[in-house]
Amino acid sequence: MTYYIGDVIKDEKLLIARTPEEFEKTGVTVKTRTGVEEIDPNKGKVRLNNGSNLPYDTLVLATGSNVFLPDIPGIHEEGVFKLKDLRDGIDIKTYIKEKQCGSDKCRKAIILGAGFIAMEMCEALRNLGLETSVVYRGELPIRRWDAEFSKLLLGKLTENNVEFITHRMPVAIEKKGKKPGLCLITNDGEMDADIIIFALGVKSNTALAEQIGLKIGNTGAVMVDYSQRTSREEIYAVGDCCGVYHRIKQQWVHMPLGDIANKQGRVAGANIGGHAMTFPGIVGAQSFKVFDLEVAKTGIDEWEAEQFGFHPVSTIIWGTPSARSMSKGKKLGLKMVANKSTGKLLGAQAVGEGGAVTKINTLSACLWSGMNLDEIGYIDLAYSPSFGGAWDPIQIAAQMLRKML
Amino acid sequence: MTYYIGDVIKDEKLLIARTPEEFEKTGVTVKTRTGVEEIDPNKGKVRLNNGSNLPYDTLVLATGSNVFLPDIPGIHEEGVFKLKDLRDGIDIKTYIKEKQCGSDKCRKAIILGAGFIAMEMCEALRNLGLETSVVYRGELPIRRWDAEFSKLLLGKLTENNVEFITHRMPVAIEKKGKKPGLCLITNDGEMDADIIIFALGVKSNTALAEQIGLKIGNTGAVMVDYSQRTSREEIYAVGDCCGVYHRIKQQWVHMPLGDIANKQGRVAGANIGGHAMTFPGIVGAQSFKVFDLEVAKTGIDEWEAEQFGFHPVSTIIWGTPSARSMSKGKKLGLKMVANKSTGKLLGAQAVGEGGAVTKINTLSACLWSGMNLDEIGYIDLAYSPSFGGAWDPIQIAAQMLRKML
Numbered sequence: 188m189t190y191y192i193g194d195v196i197k198d199e200k201l202l203i204a205r206t207p208e209e210f211e212k213t214g215v216t217v218k219t220r221t222g223v224e225e226i227d228p229n230k231g232k233v234r235l236n237n238g239s240n241l242p243y244d245t246l247v248l249a250t251g252s253n254v255f256l257p258d259i260p261g262i263h264e265e266g267v268f269k270l271k272d273l274r275d276g277i278d279i280k281t282y283i284k285e286k287q288c289g290s291d292k293c294r295k296a297i298i299l300g301a302g303f304i305a306m307e308m309c310e311a312l313r314n315l316g317l318e319t320s321v322v323y324r325g326e327l328p329i330r331r332w333d334a335e336f337s338k339l340l341l342g343k344l345t346e347n348n349v350e351f352i353t354h355r356m357p358v359a360i361e362k363k364g365k366k367p368g369l370c371l372i373t374n375d376g377e378m379d380a381d382i383i384i385f386a387l388g389v390k391s392n393t394a395l396a397e398q399i400g401l402k403i404g405n406t407g408a409v410m411v412d413y414s415q416r417t418s419r420e421e422i423y424a425v426g427d428c429c430g431v432y433h434r435i436k437q438q439w440v441h442m443p444l445g446d447i448a449n450k451q452g453r454v455a456g457a458n459i460g461g462h463a464m465t466f467p468g469i470v471g472a473q474s475f476k477v478f479d480l481e482v483a484k485t486g487i488d489e490w491e492a493e494q495f496g497f498h499p500v501s502t503i504i505w506g507t508p509s510a511r512s513m514s515k516g517k518k519l520g521l522k523m524v525a526n527k528s529t530g531k532l533l534g535a536q537a538v539g540e541g542g543a544v545t546k547i548n549t550l551s552a553c554l555w556s557g558m559n560l561d562e563i564g565y566i567d568l569a570y571s572p573s574f575g576g577a578w579d580p581i582q583i584a585a586q587m588l589r590k591m592l
Numbered sequence: 593m594t595y596y597i598g599d600v601i602k603d604e605k606l607l608i609a610r611t612p613e614e615f616e617k618t619g620v621t622v623k624t625r626t627g628v629e630e631i632d633p634n635k636g637k638v639r640l641n642n643g644s645n646l647p648y649d650t651l652v653l654a655t656g657s658n659v660f661l662p663d664i665p666g667i668h669e670e671g672v673f674k675l676k677d678l679r680d681g682i683d684i685k686t687y688i689k690e691k692q693c694g695s696d697k698c699r700k701a702i703i704l705g706a707g708f709i710a711m712e713m714c715e716a717l718r719n720l721g722l723e724t725s726v727v728y729r730g731e732l733p734i735r736r737w738d739a740e741f742s743k744l745l746l747g748k749l750t751e752n753n754v755e756f757i758t759h760r761m762p763v764a765i766e767k768k769g770k771k772p773g774l775c776l777i778t779n780d781g782e783m784d785a786d787i788i789i790f791a792l793g794v795k796s797n798t799a800l801a802e803q804i805g806l807k808i809g810n811t812g813a814v815m816v817d818y819s820q821r822t823s824r825e826e827i828y829a830v831g832d833c834c835g836v837y838h839r840i841k842q843q844w845v846h847m848p849l850g851d852i853a854n855k856q857g858r859v860a861g862a863n864i865g866g867h868a869m870t871f872p873g874i875v876g877a878q879s880f881k882v883f884d885l886e887v888a889k890t891g892i893d894e895w896e897a898e899q900f901g902f903h904p905v906s907t908i909i910w911g912t913p914s915a916r917s918m919s920k921g922k923k924l925g926l927k928m929v930a931n932k933s934t935g936k937l938l939g940a941q942a943v944g945e946g947g948a949v950t951k952i953n954t955l956s957a958c959l960w961s962g963m964n965l966d967e968i969g970y971i972d973l974a975y976s977p978s979f980g981g982a983w984d985p986i987q988i989a990a991q992m993l994r995k996m997l
Contacts, residue, residue: 434972444975445975445982446972446973446975446982446983446984447972448982449982449983450970454970466970467966467967467970468972469972470972471972472972472973472974472975473974473975473976474974474975474976474978474979475976475978476976476978476979481978481979483974483976484974485972485974544950544974544976544979545949545950545953545954547974548950548953548954548973548974549950549953549954549956549957550957551954551971551972551973551974552954552955552957552958552961552963552971553957553960553961555958555961555963555967555971555972556957556958556960556961556962556963556967558957558960558961561872562872562960562961565855565859565871565872566956566957566960567839567851567852567873567874567875567876567877567890567956567960568851568877568953568956569877569878569879569888569889569890569949569952569953569956570849570850570851570877570878570879571878571879571880571881571888571949573879573880573881574879574881574886574949577850577851577853577854578851578854579851
């Protein structure tokens with residue numbers, strides 16, 4: 188397996204240097220398309236796949252995560268893709284574009300999985316004019332969101348002519364007829380497609396870390412402390428490959444999201460540079476967009492709450508993204524979960540044609556400082572008829588939950 | 593002067609009863625178009641303007657605020673309006689509609705004042721097709737917002753053909769020629785108009801409260817405690833007529849906004865009904881919309897911070913309402929003010945074609961619990977490329993401010 192150092196092709200606007208040449212000017216050497224074969228922690232050096240060795244005093248592991256791909260026949264056929272990094276995205280786009288002309292036109296896509304990456308792919312593929320089907324082993328998209336919200340999302344897929352096929356697992360992929368014809372064989376029948384994309388989730392890439400005996404956490408990710416140090420003090424880990432402290436679960440978790448990786452990188456950098464800094468952890472805020480639907484959540488849901496020893500109560504309310512008279516029939520659903528024992532907020536989910544992220548960001552700030560329902564029910568928000576009612580859905584939901592304690 | 597009890601004509605969706613008849617069914621008697629002449633707190637009764645008396649055990653004052661109108665000749669001419677309640681809005685609309693046909697067409701409007709009510713009127717009047725001018729004694733609209741943001745707002749007015757005339761004060765209004773012609777005489781020349789609207793701010797209506805000797809706060813509003821009780825324990829006050837505790841200023845202020853009034857009403861009701869409840873105060877969150885520009889703020893600005901003994905530092909950053917690649921050139925400005933001595937956030941302002949309210953609501957939650965810049969700089973928000981960068985403007989501004997401590 189090959190590991191690349193310094194994936195600087197990313198569309199990261201905050202970086203001053205974006206190319207190896209630009210980095211070089213800042214005194215940073217970036218070796219693209221260079222793999223790490225082995226780390227020798229005792230000698231403090233890294234052996235590269237070009238045969239040379241790179242010495243280090245401090246090492247940062249940012250090995251990311253690997254896509255989960257099922258070990259089925261045909262998984263490596265042409266036209267079968269994973270979706271993890273920029274390269275995958277370019278490959279998929281190129282493949283579709285190349286096949287777009289001629290008799291072997293790329294017309295039909297199958298996405299395996301129904302998480303947020305799968306959902307975002309639906310929009311991208313429909314925009315490219317492909318027939319799109321989602322094949323999922325479960326019943327409803329986006330597991331861990333309330334079923335009521337998942338149904339809303341399912342409706343949005345249907346509205347945009349995305350087929351959602353439930354209770355199916357991939358068994359094999361076969362080349363069929365002339366290119367780019369593929370056939371997905373499932374536990375319940377066969378389906379033709381011109382492109383098949385796997386979006387079944389990721390697992391932290393810990394191979395190098397394990398090779399040198401770094402401690403791995405219960406979540407399967409590299410164990411770090413609040414300063415991003417691993418179990419060896421001269422080796423740091425950041426991003427998808429390592430764990431992160433969840434302030435609500437009060438436990439280390441694996442949450443491979445871009446904003447968390449960015450923060451961890453900066454914390455590690457500060458510490459390495461001699462400025463002591465700790466990463467204060469996360470509350471689990473996340474969001475994505477499917478067509479014109481905003482989907483966001485923060486904290487934990489009822490199921491997780493029970494796993495972590497809380498006594499959850501929850502409520503869902505339906506409002507509008509802006510004032511009712513200006514919302515043009517658009518809906519916004521907000522679910523809030525609180526702990527019956529303490530009256531504190533545990534988490535929230537929101538889905539709507541606008542307005543979901545703003546609710547979840549506000550509630551993330553509430554979660555961050557452990558606010559209780561009494562406070563959230565009367566929190567001061569920037570009211571204006573243009574943007575909502577005098578009572579925000581956040582306040583209404585908190586007051587409703589308060590009565591359930 | 594006349595005071596009306598129970599203004600139930602409001603478009604308040606949370607009320608079960610909206611008409612006197614509907615209220616009657618819930619056991620509440622609502623007397624519309626009935627004024628209170630006098631309160632006799634010793635006998636516990638209210639004398640109405642229809643000659644009858646209404647006894648009470650507990651009294652709630654919700655006398656609201658009065659519009660400030662300058663005492664100039666012609667202020668009561670036909671075509672001169674204030675904008676305070678629903679009635680004013682209906683009157684203005686009716687006047688414009690009636691004059692819309694025929695030779696005395698209503699073509700030209702002047703708005704006096706440049707606060708948020710004045711700004712919102714600009715949009716409404718332009719939508720009705722009127723030539724609109726704002727006449728203001730100052731230099732830039734929306735005093736207390738950063739000049740950079742006020743300039744952006746001024747640009748938005750200009751873009752929508754609203755004339756903004758500075759350094760002018762009204763001296764008199766004269767009837768001119770045939771209806772509805774009016775002439776506004778200012779300290780610096782005359783201006784013709786068909787309709788003149790005063791939006792120079794409000795003052796709490798404390799006449800009844802003063803009549804019975806209730807304590808009035810330094811802000812000129814009725815003094816209440818956290819349970820909304822006035823200086824007489826059987827009399828409560830809520831809404832625009834009374835003060836509210838500002839958590840950042842750590843002082844009682846007068847902030848006549850609809851959401852605050854709603855909360856105070858509910859707190860008073862709970863206490864009267866025997867459920868002890870306190871109003872936790874405000875952080876000063878507010879917002880309004882001018883054409884497609886969102887304008888919002890929370891907490892206090894530098895000038896206020898200095899008045900209240902803080903040592904403010906501030907920064908403005910410019911971002912986009914969503915991810916840069918999806919923002920179509922739209923801009924979002926965020927200003928944050930913090931206290932140099934403690935590192936705590938003191939306030940924030942945001943202006944943009946979208947995205948301002950969401951930033952300010954999140955920061956209001958941060959302010960509510962007294963978060964410092966270190967925490968805000970690394971707070972967990974629901975990142976997705978569809979909605980913004982991996983580093984939210986909130987985090988970037990907090991980190992920049994942190995360096996200024």
